[in-house]
Amino acid sequence: MSTAQLRDTITTRRPSKGALVAGILAVWLVAWLVLRGTHTLPLGAAQLTGLHEWLNDVNDSIGANRNSNPLFLYFFNIIRLIVDEFTTFIQTVLSEPAFDSPIPMLGWLGVVAVAGYVCYLVANIRVALLAMAGLVFLGLQGLWTESMDTLALTISAVLIALLFAIPLGVWAGLSDRFNRLITPVLDFMQTMPTFVYLAPLTLFFLIGPASATIATLIYAAPPVIRLTAHGIRSVPRDMVEASESLGSTRRQTLTKVLLPAAKRTIVLGINQTMMAALAMVTIAALIDAPGLGKTVIKALQTQDVGTAFNGGLAIVVLAIILDRVTTAASAKARPSHTAPSRGAAMLRLPMLIGGGVLAAIGVWLSRTYVWAAEFPADVEIGSTIVRATDTATEWVKDNFAALTTDLKDVVSATLIDPLQALLVQSPWWLVAAVIIAISVVIGSIRAAVVSAVCLALLVGTGLWQDAMTTLAQVLLATVIVMVLGIVLGVWMGRSPRVDRVVRPVLDAGQTMPPFVYLVPFLALFEATRFTAIIAAVVYASPVAIKIVTDGIRGVSATTVEAATASGSSTWQTITKVQLPMSRRALTLATNQGLIYVLSMVVVGGLVGAGALGYQVVAGFSQGQLYGKGLAAGIAIVLLGVMLDRMTQAAAKRADRPS
Amino acid sequence: MRRTRIASTRLALGAGIALLATLTLSACGGAKVGEDSGSSGGGECGEFNIAINPWVGYEANAAVIAEVAEQELGCNVNKKDLKEEVAWQGFGTGEVDAIVENWGHEDLKQKYIKEQKTAVEAGSTGVKGEIGWFVPKWMTEKYPGITNWKNLNKYANLFKTSESGGKGQLLDGDPSFVTNDEALVKNLNLNYKVVYAGSENALNEAFTKADEQRTPVLGYFYTPQWLQTQVDLVRVKLPQYKPGCDADPEKIACDYPTYDLDKIVSKQFADENGPAFKLVKNFQWTNEDQNQVATMIAKDKMSPEQAAKKWVQDNKDKVNSWIGKD
Numbered sequence: 009m010s011t012a013q014l015r016d017t018i019t020t021r022r023p024s025k026g027a028l029v030a031g032i033l034a035v036w037l038v039a040w041l042v043l044r045g046t047h048t049l050p051l052g053a054a055q056l057t058g059l060h061e062w063l064n065d066v067n068d069s070i071g072a073n074r075n076s077n078p079l080f081l082y083f084f085n086i087i088r089l090i091v092d093e094f095t096t097f098i099q100t101v102l103s104e105p106a107f108d109s110p111i112p113m114l115g116w117l118g119v120v121a122v123a124g125y126v127c128y129l130v131a132n133i134r135v136a137l138l139a140m141a142g143l144v145f146l147g148l149q150g151l152w153t154e155s156m157d158t159l160a161l162t163i164s165a166v167l168i169a170l171l172f173a174i175p176l177g178v179w180a181g182l183s184d185r186f187n188r189l190i191t192p193v194l195d196f197m198q199t200m201p202t203f204v205y206l207a208p209l210t211l212f213f214l215i216g217p218a219s220a221t222i223a224t225l226i227y228a229a230p231p232v233i234r235l236t237a238h239g240i241r242s243v244p245r246d247m248v249e250a251s252e253s254l255g256s257t258r259r260q261t262l263t264k265v266l267l268p269a270a271k272r273t274i275v276l277g278i279n280q281t282m283m284a285a286l287a288m289v290t291i292a293a294l295i296d297a298p299g300l301g302k303t304v305i306k307a308l309q310t311q312d313v314g315t316a317f318n319g320g321l322a323i324v325v326l327a328i329i330l331d332r333v334t335t336a337a338s339a340k341a342r343p344s345h346t347a348p349s350r351g352a353a354m355l356r357l358p359m360l361i362g363g364g365v366l367a368a369i370g371v372w373l374s375r376t377y378v379w380a381a382e383f384p385a386d387v388e389i390g391s392t393i394v395r396a397t398d399t400a401t402e403w404v405k406d407n408f409a410a411l412t413t414d415l416k417d418v419v420s421a422t423l424i425d426p427l428q429a430l431l432v433q434s435p436w437w438l439v440a441a442v443i444i445a446i447s448v449v450i451g452s453i454r455a456a457v458v459s460a461v462c463l464a465l466l467v468g469t470g471l472w473q474d475a476m477t478t479l480a481q482v483l484l485a486t487v488i489v490m491v492l493g494i495v496l497g498v499w500m501g502r503s504p505r506v507d508r509v510v511r512p513v514l515d516a517g518q519t520m521p522p523f524v525y526l527v528p529f530l531a532l533f534e535a536t537r538f539t540a541i542i543a544a545v546v547y548a549s550p551v552a553i554k555i556v557t558d559g560i561r562g563v564s565a566t567t568v569e570a571a572t573a574s575g576s577s578t579w580q581t582i583t584k585v586q587l588p589m590s591r592r593a594l595t596l597a598t599n600q601g602l603i604y605v606l607s608m609v610v611v612g613g614l615v616g617a618g619a620l621g622y623q624v625v626a627g628f629s630q631g632q633l634y635g636k637g638l639a640a641g642i643a644i645v646l647l648g649v650m651l652d653r654m655t656q657a658a659a660k661r662a663d664r665p666s
Numbered sequence: 667m668r669r670t671r672i673a674s675t676r677l678a679l680g681a682g683i684a685l686l687a688t689l690t691l692s693a694c695g696g697a698k699v700g701e702d703s704g705s706s707g708g709g710e711c712g713e714f715n716i717a718i719n720p721w722v723g724y725e726a727n728a729a730v731i732a733e734v735a736e737q738e739l740g741c742n743v744n745k746k747d748l749k750e751e752v753a754w755q756g757f758g759t760g761e762v763d764a765i766v767e768n769w770g771h772e773d774l775k776q777k778y779i780k781e782q783k784t785a786v787e788a789g790s791t792g793v794k795g796e797i798g799w800f801v802p803k804w805m806t807e808k809y810p811g812i813t814n815w816k817n818l819n820k821y822a823n824l825f826k827t828s829e830s831g832g833k834g835q836l837l838d839g840d841p842s843f844v845t846n847d848e849a850l851v852k853n854l855n856l857n858y859k860v861v862y863a864g865s866e867n868a869l870n871e872a873f874t875k876a877d878e879q880r881t882p883v884l885g886y887f888y889t890p891q892w893l894q895t896q897v898d899l900v901r902v903k904l905p906q907y908k909p910g911c912d913a914d915p916e917k918i919a920c921d922y923p924t925y926d927l928d929k930i931v932s933k934q935f936a937d938e939n940g941p942a943f944k945l946v947k948n949f950q951w952t953n954e955d956q957n958q959v960a961t962m963i964a965k966d967k968m969s970p971e972q973a974a975k976k977w978v979q980d981n982k983d984k985v986n987s988w989i990g991k992d
Contacts, residue, residue, distance in 0.1 A: 294747070294748070527867055534871075631774055
């Protein structure tokens with residue numbers, strides 16, 4: 009039977025898909041009762057396998073030979089030099105003293121003026137005002153220089169990323185073969201924990217701006233590559249054919265048809281890349297990257313939640329500015345964007361000139377007078393934010409600790425423990441068989457093959473048991489993320505007002521450095537797996553909620569009206585019309601939710617999750633555990649690829665009309 | 667809709683001009699950039715790159731050394747925030763000159779001092795480091811004998827948590843430090859499970875909560891550490907450490923040794939033998955000194971620079987002995 013036939017047979021039996029999965033799980037449970045505790049592949053905390061030791065040796069030999077190896081002398085050193093120069097240049101514009109002057113090239117007023125003007129050019133006046141207000145707020149927080157350091161690093165990482173990401177994305181959009189080749193590389197870049205390559209990176213590119221920029225762009229570049237490719241692919245075939253039939257060359261088709269049509273998606277990719285770059289701020293601070301990350305980390309060394317929150321809030325403000333500006337720019341780039349009215353068009357030229365003059369005056373002032381160069385220290389709200397946060401944290405700790413401990417105990421005993429026991433105590437081959445079978449049932453044969461390969465490699469890392477412990481937590485966190493995603497997503501999708509209120513909170517959840525809220529969580533829930541799951545939920549649910557919201561909103565208004573008119577209650581409209589019709593968004597939300605949860609495994613390891621996350625952190629901190637940490641990082645990537653392919657195959661199936 | 671958009675645009679432009687005009691007017695007579703920049707002398711010391719490892723005690727050492735190097739020797743001090751491993755790597759690439767509080771790390775010494783020959787030892791900081799198992803002080807009053815490991819099994823029930831699978835919980839886990847705890851639990855036949863908290867933050871919170879809310883905690887911790895100046899912790903006695911008893915990691919059944927916290931510098935920095943190197947080499951103080959500075963940073967929320975300045979002013983004799991002044 010060919011794959012296609014097999015797929016067809018399974019599809020025809022489609023109504024029993026749920027029953028099949030239930031059957032597989034039932035068999036698993038029975039087998040677990042009989043076989044538990046055998047073939048579980050355990051490995052002690054201090055134990056290493058041959059692979060781990062070999063990875064240690066590789067790392068050591070790189071370090072020992074870096075001064076004599078031609079690859080270092082010519083290749084890496086040159087990259088480092090260029091990136092260093094570029095990042096340092098942007099820093100001298102925004103944050104670091106430039107040349108002989110005690111201030112950067114632009115003082116705070118200059119930055120605000122230029123930012124406002126640029127935002128007006130690429131987006132609109134409303135966003136420009138928002139950006140200017142946001143920047144002034146950073147100054148009021150008492151974090152101007154730190155914020156500009158972070159902004160400089162983000163800008164230079166994103167610009168360098170775009171330099172190669174857009175060509176790569178275009179290539180991946182045009183060539184199926186290249187797309188297949190680069191997809192796993194991008195998966196790797198996004199799911200491999202940064203901790204794993206942070207230390208080696210300083211061997212290649214030394215401690216300094218280059219390493220910080222490169223660490224940031226490794227994590228941040230994939231979204232724009234993916235979305236550029238996606239944008240190019242989504243251009244309607246007939247547009248391309250029309251262009252070709254008119255005798256355009258390939259280059260002309262690309263620059264005149266494909267790129268303009270894909271512009272909006274590409275800008276969306278830039279937006280995602282910026283957000284990802286900001287998420288790296290605190291991690292880059294571990295290798296001496298200047299900016300807000302340092303503020304947060306230093307404050308947390310002394311459990312100073314207030315100061316850490318102030319720093320985290322500045323990161324959130326930066327993120328919101330960058331997000332709103334690029335979103336508005338992307339809307340403007342939309343081909344259907346309405347041409348400005350005649351009145352607005354007449355105003356445009358004076359506005360452009362006027363704005364330019366204002367920006368120039370701002371720059372001149374900021375280079376001339378101290379008050380416009382250095383943000384005045386006597387007007388500030390930072391200390392108020394710090395105090396208010398401290399008070400609130402103490403209050404929550406004092407009043408909720410008993411309640412939260414009970415909650416944590418109940419969830420641990422009824423959900424985490426049983427699932428973990430099932431995964432960890434089953435023989436490895438049983439778990440593998442179950443996962444492969446489920447891949448076939450909900451996904452495809454192809455997904456099952458990917459699962460089989462990933463599982464085999466997972467056994468090879470020597471960290472099977474840790475991987476299963478982590479998998480249990482990842483699955484639970486994803487379920488919670490999806491419950492939140494559906495409830496809030498439906499609510500936000502149905503009510504724009506709710507959307508407006510909740511969205512900034514979601515943005516904060518995505519960009520606030522996790523430790524800022526984890527320190528109080530540690531007081532409430534202690535260093536436990538539960539805390540780790542909560543951390544993952546906070547970070548991952550915003551993206552799921554946003555996708556579900558988008559899906560609900562995508563259901564055509566006439567369909568919903570028809571349902572209401574035919575007498576459906578609100579509940580019926582939601583469950584019978586809106587949710588089923590946004591099935592594709594729901595599977596996509598599950599997929600993204602999973603990937604985001606996985607990216608929090610390492611943070612979980614810092615607050616009591618143990619398992620793979622802890623191994624990665626320990627590997628970063630102790631030389632002899634480096635190889636084991638790297639293996640744990642690879643195990644996380646493998647889990648990610650496996651779950652991603654499985655849910656994507658399921659999503660594809662959901663797309664096919666039954 | 668269109669009308670309002672034009673109106674709001676016009677309004678914004680007008681407001682912008684008005685705002686800038688006022689700013690420009692009010693700026694007349696304001697201080698100008700670059701007018702009062704005092705010249706900072708270079709001195710013979712030159713650049714001095716000091717690693718800042720991420721804990722408060724280390725920061726105290728580094729801040730005081732940096733303060734003296736800047737003020738007394740005229741060095742241009744660059745503080746680099748780095749984790750230990752990365753800092754040791756930095757010796758080889760010439761980006762780090764000194765690490766000023768090192769906890770053992772025999773493996774790193776082997777790699778960078780013996781094998782790669784990029785680092786050398788620069789003597790003790792005078793601070794004694796202890797690693798061990800700790801309980802909050804109130805528990806010693808309520809549960810007699812709890813600080814002796816032989817009684818730990820009797821109290822195992824107290825330390826049960828959702829993570830420890832029916833046994834007592836031994837909370838481990840600042841991943842930066844070597845731990846023998848799994849072997850210890852096994853070899854001492856303790857009915858405990860090692861739970862990895864994973865970060866110093868997690869341990870700090872656990873002990874703070876244990877102290878404030880009287881929840882029992884048994885955990886791996888160390889001293890000097892800033893939290894110990896605010897929360898009373900008592901060390902549990904394990905079988906006494908004897909040299910060599912920790913030779914085989916699988917068979918360890920003795921307590922952790924006392925660490926003589928020392929300084930490590932890059933080979934090149936030592937060979938040049940400049941004033942900054944001499945300062946690092948001569949730098950020595952006590953646990954109490956470090957705790958004073960650490961408390962100013964952690965509890966009184968002073969910046970490390972302010973804290974160091976204050977301590978240096980109050981301790982001229984010590985400082986002078988480091989830089990060879992009378």
